[in-house]
Amino acid sequence: MMNYGQIAFSDAARALQQEVGSRRTYEQMEKYNVTDGLTDNEVYFIANQDHFYMATTGPNDYPYIQHRGGPKGFVKVLDNKTLAFVDFSGNKQYITAGNIETNPKVALIMISYPHRARLKLYAKARIVQLDDDPALFDLIDPSEYKHRPERMLVLDVQAYDWNCPQHITPRYTTGEIEQAFAPQRQRMTELEAENKKLREELDALKGGHDDNLRRSD
Structure with a gap:
């Protein structure tokens, strides 16, 4: 069973x-x-995310927060208590991976800026090498996305909670803006075609009128 407050609230808090x-x-x-795991609401939300932030803690006791991004749905829900994603090659500092080796406890924040929604999760992370579980890799690898995989991370969810939308500024991706304006663009295309047709009809009428004037002269 999962209870976010029991993990999040220290005696000082x-x-x-x-x-x-x-x-x-x-x-x-x-x-x-x-709760007894993620519900359909969380599963749907996670499946539509293209980024998240993850905090780890190293031996120096300082937390480290890293942004993770990819195609929409790159974080896979294996079941209602387990998430997994492919760790892409980056700057090769390996701070997050190194921290997980010594302390598997992580915290994630996933944000939908257009909907001003924020999901917080506590989890225990496991590093799985690519060759150790080829079936898992085939299941979670976003093959159509340009990337170089280095390892896989499996997250055993311990608890989660939703934050209020206060102070989340709505932001939109280029794709979301394109989708929102698609009906207007379609309507503009239709109006331009209609305008062109009317101009052609007007020119034809004008040409016929000029011919009649010349014949009357």
């Missing part, structure tokens, strides 16, 4: 909640906001 008067609300959250 609970004391601050008590001090400002929000403890009663979050105490109820800890008692009753219990």
Whole structure:
């Protein structure tokens, strides 16, 4: 069973909640906001993401946050408690991978800027080498996306929660803007074609009128 508050709220956080008067609300959250894995809502949300942010902690106790991006749906939901994605080759610093080797606990934030929605997840990460599980690689590799795979990461989800939309500025990708304006562009194309046809008909009428004037002269 998963309970986000029981992981997220330290004793210090609970004391601050008590001090400002929000403890009663979050105490109820800890008692009753219990789930047995991701629901269809989270699965759909994750399947439509093309990026996320992941925090790890290394031996120096400093958290490290890294952006991960790819084609929409590159993070795969294997089941309602397990996510997986291919780790693409990057700048070869390996900070995240190195941190996971010593501390598998990670935190993720996935954001849909157009919908001002934010999903937070706690998970335990496992590094799986490409040759160790070819079947998994075939299942999760975004083959149509240009990339160089280095390893796979499997995330055993421990808890999750949704954030409120406050202070999330709506942002849109080029593809989303193109999709939103597609009906207007189609309508403009139709109007331009209609305008061209009317001009041709007008020119034809004008030409016939000029011919009649010349004959009358």
